[in-house]
Amino acid sequence: MKRTDLVNNILSKGSFLCVGLDPDPAKMPAALAAKGADGIIEFNKAVIDATAAYAVAYKPNLAFYETLGADGMRAFEETCAYIRSNYPDQFIIADAKRGDIGNTARMYAKAFFENAGVDAVTVAPYMGEDSVTPFLGFDGKWAVVLALTSNKGSEDFQMIRDDRGTRFFERVVLQAQKWGTPVNMMFVVGATRGELIGDVRRLAPRNFFLVPGVGAQGGSLEEVCRYGMNDEVGILVNSSRGIIHASNGDDYAEMAGNKARELRDQMAAILRERSMI
Amino acid sequence: MKRTDLVNNILSKGSFLCVGLDPDPAKMPAALAAKGADGIIEFNKAVIDATAAYAVAYKPNLAFYETLGADGMRAFEETCAYIRSNYPDQFIIADAKRGDIGNTARMYAKAFFENAGVDAVTVAPYMGEDSVTPFLGFDGKWAVVLALTSNKGSEDFQMIRDDRGTRFFERVVLQAQKWGTPVNMMFVVGATRGELIGDVRRLAPRNFFLVPGVGAQGGSLEEVCRYGMNDEVGILVNSSRGIIHASNGDDYAEMAGNKARELRDQMAAILRERSMI
Numbered sequence: 028m029k030r031t032d033l034v035n036n037i038l039s040k041g042s043f044l045c046v047g048l049d050p051d052p053a054k055m056p057a058a059l060a061a062k063g064a065d066g067i068i069e070f071n072k073a074v075i076d077a078t079a080a081y082a083v084a085y086k087p088n089l090a091f092y093e094t095l096g097a098d099g100m101r102a103f104e105e106t107c108a109y110i111r112s113n114y115p116d117q118f119i120i121a122d123a124k125r126g127d128i129g130n131t132a133r134m135y136a137k138a139f140f141e142n143a144g145v146d147a148v149t150v151a152p153y154m155g156e157d158s159v160t161p162f163l164g165f166d167g168k169w170a171v172v173l174a175l176t177s178n179k180g181s182e183d184f185q186m187i188r189d190d191r192g193t194r195f196f197e198r199v200v201l202q203a204q205k206w207g208t209p210v211n212m213m214f215v216v217g218a219t220r221g222e223l224i225g226d227v228r229r230l231a232p233r234n235f236f237l238v239p240g241v242g243a244q245g246g247s248l249e250e251v252c253r254y255g256m257n258d259e260v261g262i263l264v265n266s267s268r269g270i271i272h273a274s275n276g277d278d279y280a281e282m283a284g285n286k287a288r289e290l291r292d293q294m295a296a297i298l299r300e301r302s303m304i
Numbered sequence: 305m306k307r308t309d310l311v312n313n314i315l316s317k318g319s320f321l322c323v324g325l326d327p328d329p330a331k332m333p334a335a336l337a338a339k340g341a342d343g344i345i346e347f348n349k350a351v352i353d354a355t356a357a358y359a360v361a362y363k364p365n366l367a368f369y370e371t372l373g374a375d376g377m378r379a380f381e382e383t384c385a386y387i388r389s390n391y392p393d394q395f396i397i398a399d400a401k402r403g404d405i406g407n408t409a410r411m412y413a414k415a416f417f418e419n420a421g422v423d424a425v426t427v428a429p430y431m432g433e434d435s436v437t438p439f440l441g442f443d444g445k446w447a448v449v450l451a452l453t454s455n456k457g458s459e460d461f462q463m464i465r466d467d468r469g470t471r472f473f474e475r476v477v478l479q480a481q482k483w484g485t486p487v488n489m490m491f492v493v494g495a496t497r498g499e500l501i502g503d504v505r506r507l508a509p510r511n512f513f514l515v516p517g518v519g520a521q522g523g524s525l526e527e528v529c530r531y532g533m534n535d536e537v538g539i540l541v542n543s544s545r546g547i548i549h550a551s552n553g554d555d556y557a558e559m560a561g562n563k564a565r566e567l568r569d570q571m572a573a574i575l576r577e578r579s580m581i
Contacts, residue, residue, distance in 0.1 A: 049408070090404060090411035096381055096419050100374040126428055127367060127401055128455040131326070134367040142373050151403055151428045153450055155457025173430055178405040180432025183479055187472070190465050195472070202460055 028118050028146045029167050030210045033235070034259050036083045036116050041295030041304050043260055044287060045084035045120065045237065047267025048074070048106060049091045054272040056279060064098035067091075070279070071106045074271050075114065077284030081291035084118040084263050085110055086237075107143050118263075119145040120171060120237065126151035132161040140165045147171050149215060149237070152199045156206055163211045170212050172203045174227055177217025177240030196223075200230045209233035216255065218246025218264070225254035228261075236262045242269030248290070252297050260303065266290060305395050305423045306444050307487045310512070313360045313393050314537050318572030318581050321564060322361035322397065322514065324544025325351070325383060326368045331549040333556060341375035344368075347556070348383045351548050352391065354561030358568035361395040361540050362387055363514075384420050395540075396422040397448060397514065403428035409438040417442045424448050426492060426514070429476045433483055440488045447489050449480045451504055454494030454517030473500075477507045486510040493532065495523025495541070502531035505538075513539045519546030525567070529574050537580065543567060 037043045050067045052060035059066040075085065087106055092099035110117050121143060125135045139148045140162075147169035150159050162170035175185055175196045185196040193201075200214060216227045218240035227236065236255050240246040241264050248264065255262045266286070274282035298304045314320050327344045329337035336343040352362065364383055369376035387394050402412045402425060416425045417439075424446035427436055439447035452462055452473045462473040470478075477491060493504045495517035504513065513532050517523040518541050525541060532539045543563075551559035575581045 088404070088408055090402075090408045090415070093377075094411045094415040094419070096415070097374045097377040099415075100370075100377045104373055124404055124428070124431075125367075125401070126403075127365070128453065129457075131365055131367045134371045138367070138371040138373070138376075142371070151401070151430050153428050153430045153461060154401075154453050154455055155460030155462070157455050157457040159457075176405065176431050178431055178434050180406075180434040180436075183432030184430060184472070184475065185432070187475060188467050190467055190469070192467070195461070195464070198461065198464060 030235075032116075033083070033118055036118070037260050038298070038304055040081070040083055040291070041298055042081055042083055042291040043263050043294055044082045044290050045086050045263045045265040046074070046078050046082045046270055046287060047122070047239070047265050048085055048087040048271065049267045050271065051091065054268075054275050056275065056277050064095050064102040067095070067099070067102045068105050071102070072109055073280035074283045075110060077280040078270065078287040079114045079117065081284070081287040082117070084120060086120040086122050086265055086267075088122040088267070104143055107145055111144055118147065120147040120149065121145040122149045124149050124151050124173060126154045126158045128154065129157035129161060132158050136161045136165065140168045147213065149173065152203065159203065160206050163207050168211065170207060171237050172199065172207075172212060172214050174200050174214040175216050175223055177219050177246065181217065197226065197230060200227055204231060204234075209235070213237050215239065218251045221247070221250035221254045224251060228255055228257065232257060233259075233261070237265060238262055239265045242266045248293055248297075256301070260298070264290075264294070307512075310360070310395055311536050313395070315575070315581055317358070317360055317568070318575055319358055319360055319568040320537055320540050320571055321359045321567050322363050322540045322542040323351070323355050323359045323547055323564060324399070324516070324542050325362055325364040325548065326544045327548060328368065328545075331545075331552050333552065333554055341372050341379040344372070344376070344379045345382050348379070349386055350557035351560045352387060354557040355547065355564040356391045356394065358561070358564040359394070361397060363397040363399050363542055363544075365399040365544070381420055384422055388421055395424065397424040397426065398422040399426045401426045401428050401450060403431045403435045405431065406434035406438060409435050413438045413442065417445045424490065426450065429480065436480065437483050440484050445488065447484060448514050449476065449484075449489060449491050451477050451491040452493050452500055454496050454523065458494060474503065474507060477504055481508060481511075486512070490514050492516065495528045498524070498527035498531045501528060505532055505534065509534060510536075510538070514542060515539050516542045519543045525570055525574075533578070537575070541567075541571070
């Protein structure tokens with residue numbers, strides 16, 4: 028999906044919500060959980076149907092599918108195919124955090140963009156240029172580079188200062204912009220510390236940010252928008268557990284829809300305040 | 305597999321060779337390539353049978369399987385199962401370079417250790433402690449943390465110096481040792497610059513190193529051993545393309561066996577020189 032289409036979808040829906048499709052059988056109705064990969068497919072389809080009106084993107088995290096082996100990968104593929112067929116205006120992000128040497132990275136890029144047909148893949152920067160650029164050569168496809176993550180461990184390396192005082196996550200954001208542009212590269216910027224989102228925004232004024240950590244991980248939507256938005260919105264805010272596992276009963280899809288609508292309403296209010304819609 | 309068993313296997317075979325199972329259909333006999341995932345399984349089994357006498361470890365890179373979707377994951381699983389059943393003394397490394405927040409990292413660890421049954425998983429350090437430690441809690445299983453990779457892009461971030469002059473890959477090696485020990489953590493240390501392997505060895509005297517980059521990527525076995533070995537050998541040297549695609553004809557397995565034997569002979573000579581066998 029092209030950047031202009033993504034921005035138009037956000038503005039027409041009044042939403043920059045990304046729904047994380049990280050289905051945890053332990054939090055699903057027992058009858059569905061017992062069905063393994065088929066249960067996950069059924070669960071995802073119901074959640075997607077209930078939330079698509081309020082979201083502009085879906086982000087399946089591959090770990091939740093790989094844990095079921097080949098059957099899980101089928102669930103991932105069928106989930107992506109279902110979204111593409113029924114909701115073609117949704118942006119699909121494979122949250123895979125891949126990063127490998129050039130020829131291997133090309134295999135991953137082909138697997139996700141050509142076979143699974145997703146719009147974007149999250150990519151880890153540690154291995155540098157040739158691990159990222161293979162994801163940039165597909166028309167309308169995106170690399171989403173990890174910059175500042177929302178977990179506790181983000182302190183361990185991302186905050187290290189180099190000999191000029193620049194933090195490592197800032198080095199990543201500066202260096203990666205030599206490889207990609209605002210039409211094929213986004214950054215993962217965690218929601219847990221608002222002022223840091225502002226630091227990334229100053230370094231990358233036009234790139235979209237994928238912002239995890241709102242909801243279950245404690246980030247505030249207001250703060251994310253204050254520090255992270257640009258004049259084309261420029262953020263996709265992800266919520267996973269807070270939406271898809273809002274209920275572990277048979278009303279899981281209805282409750283997911285309610286949670287997604289609540290977030291959409293908050294997002295629309297923010298966009299209206301800023302006269303963007 | 306426990307560390308003592310791995311060291312014993314190395315000494316009894318006179319080999320610290322890891323065979324990278326990264327099957328590229330374009331370099332396989334056409335009749336096999338045409339069979340998709342089944343062709344890859346057949347190819348891998350023949351390569352394993354031909355090389356097992358000379359190797360102590362196998363390292364399938366997940367990208368080469370994921371590129372075939374669910375079918376490819378089946379090929380990965382069947383390959384691992386074949387090794388476990390027929391060559392139970394082989395150490396299996398899933399080269400997946402995973403790294404995600406704690407609860408997600410746990411899913412990956414379970415998928416690889418419990419479902420696929422591998423001994424080790426390569427892990428990217430960028431997200432810090434909670435992305436690595438979930439791989440450390442399984443008896444006889446290992447996290448192989450990326451420290452210094454063998455690709456050109458390794459220059460981009462791994463060589464950055466912090467405000468005390470310590471390079472980033474050194475920070476990773478120091479920090480990671482606060483989480484893991486020499487019995488559950490190895491490091492990936494690329495072969496392309498020998499003296500850098502020595503730098504890592506000084507920081508991590510007892511950990512095993514998984515050394516890619518010998519062969520197709522240009523690293524020298526002699527140099528790797530001079531800088532990387534410790535008194536328990538302490539290195540697994542990987543070769544992928546140089547072995548499994550030594551021939552693209554019907555003699556691929558025989559040629560893979562020949563290449564593996566050549567490397568084993570060189571390794572055994574080095575171990576004998578050092579009076580380790």
